[in-house]
Amino acid sequence: MEKISLKIAILLCVISLNLNAQVFIPKNKEQILQKIEQNYDSQVDLLEGKYRSKIKKEYKKRRELIRETFLDSTFVFDNTYKNFVSSIIKEVKAKNPSLDQREDLVFINRHLDPNAACFGNHTFMFNLGLFHFLESEDEFAFIVCHELAHQYLDHVNGSVRKRVEKLNSKEYRRKIRDARLTIYGRNKAGMKLLKELSYGFLKKSRSKEYEADSLGLVFFKKTKYNTAAASKSLGRLKRFDDGIFNTKIKVDSILNFDGFKFRKYWLEEEETMFDIEEKADDLQWWDKDSIKTHPDIENRVKKLESKITQKEVKQTVSFEEIKAYATKDQINSLIYFNQLDLVFYLLLEKIQKGDSSDFIITKLAETLQKIYTTKVDHIFGKRIPQSSPFAKEKNLNKIRTLLHNLEIRDVRKIGYHFCKKYSNTITSEEFAKINNFFTKLNQ
Secondary structure (H helix, E strand, C coil): CCCCCHHHHHHHHCCCCCCCCCEECCCCHHHHHHHHHHCHHHHHHCCCCCCHHHHHHHHHHHHHHHHHHHHCCCEECCHHHHHHHHHHHHHHHHHCCCCCCCCEEEEEECCCCCCEEECCCCEEEEECHHHHHCCCHHHHHHHHHHHHHHHHCCHHHHHHHHHHHHHCCHHHHHHHHHHHHCCCCHHHHHHHHHHHHHHHHHHHHHHHHHHHHHHHHHHHHCCCCCCCHHHHHHHHHHHHHHCCCCCCCCHHHHCCECCECCCHHHHCCCCCCCCHHHHHCCCCCCCHHHHCCCCCHHHHHHHHHCCCCCCCCCCCHHHHHHHHHHHHHHHHHHHHCCCHHHHHHHHHHHHHCCCCCHHHHHHHHHHHHHHHHHHHCCCHHHHCCCCCCCCCCHHHHHHHHHHHHCCHHHHHHHHHHHHHHHCCCCCCHHHHHHHHHHHHHCC
16 A cells, blocks of 8 residues: 555655654644755755765755645545544554554545555555445554554665665666667667566565555554454455446436436447557556556455454444545535546435435535536536546546536536425525526526
8 A cells, every 4th residue: 555646655755753642633734834844854864875865866856846746735634534543543552562652644635546655754644535445443443554564664765765776776777778778679678677677666565565464464453453354444445456436327317307308328438539459458568467566455355364363343333423524525525626527426326325315415416516617617628537448447437428428508407407306305505506506597
């Protein structure tokens, strides 16, 4: 679970620790920006060895990038998540005194993907998507133990040192020189060198995931949590390998109304001028496993199951509450950041599974209103990606096809009939305003 975008990794690696508490989540962006400036010198002071000056130059370049990245980020500053994660870390460290008891800096990200990351310097990030995929506090606690194991084993900082050493070694510099001097097949020689470098580092990264699983389980077994949750948490995350949006949405049923029938052509994709089979196999020469940062989760689950005693894992009431809280938080965030395709999918999924609560219905009505206004303002295409024949997320791709195929008049009518369907059951002021909006449009 070390894999994360380069910019975010750079940001979190340079933030230092507040030693007055066990877990610290900053209250605002200003605190983080101050820490970035204050701790640049202390980070440089930690550098040592032959390549210290080279790393220092990289830190200087990164400082400005960090500021820019953080100002554009989607972190959550909310005590609800802080208290939840803090209680888990407190339990794990109390039962594992060998763990460094200094404060940990924890970030919660609004991202949908169920990911977590350790960035070194006792800095961790957990995505809200974990609450969508995991089913108990015990399962979340194992993810925490896994990341604490990365920190304990110094995986992140060790990888940075080895990578810098590799890139600046005489052997690697000689290979670069030889590749440049190759008259024929220069491109092939360069790609071969890239493959060699990438495979070497990623292979080591995969082995570190096994190490973090194993040591994380050692930490986990000493806590109050159910050991069976370790393999169950990884098993649930296996779904992520095949995509986040795994439910086939019966959109032709949900958006079919007595006064306005669903049109099948809304789901028709445009013909592509490319040979899909050939295009999708352009990189067949590359060892596909070599570009995986994480080992196959099924293998990791098997390794863990051989070390634990299976017991029933029960979802606690507190986790049910925070899971529901995270879902609402995520939906509101997606609407706020105009990720209308993602929130449209999630809301339709909720309705398909039987959730017709005031919140879900109102938010779908709000999403339809935003889809309408962005189409009227001619900015919909700039915000919502087109569907793609190469997309991994097939179910989301279908939703994007639908949204792009809908004309303004179609959205206007769908919004009206959707609100009309629920006008007698949803009584919130927000829903009433949206209902009135679509009613006026259709008069």
